[in-house]
Amino acid sequence: xxxxxxxxxxxxxxTCKKLVLWNDEFPHRPFCSDRCRLIDLxxxxxxxxxxxxxxxxxxxxxEGDDF
Numbered sequence: 001x002x003x004x005x006x007x008x009x010x011x012x013x014x015t016c017k018k019l020v021l022w023n024d025e026f027p028h029r030p031f032c033s034d035r036c037r038l039i040d041l042x043x044x045x046x047x048x049x050x051x052x053x054x055x056x057x058x059x060x061x062x063e064g065d066d067f
Contacts, residue, residue, distance in 0.1 A: 008022060011030055015031060015040050016032060
């Protein structure tokens with residue numbers, strides 16, 4: 001017999017590793033709570049989390065004012 005319910009995605013909260021179901025019971029998904037979401041946001045804001053690769057920040061270009 002086939003279930004009419006779609007398979008629910010199960011994952012772990014990136015902050016505390018608690019089980020999170022990808023449904024309306026977890027409105028802060030992929031986090032388990034707003035607290036874990038804010039902890040993660042703080043880690044990004046303080047630059048403790050970074051995306052690997054070269055920085056896209058480029059120094060300002062010289063506008064040709066050679067005095």
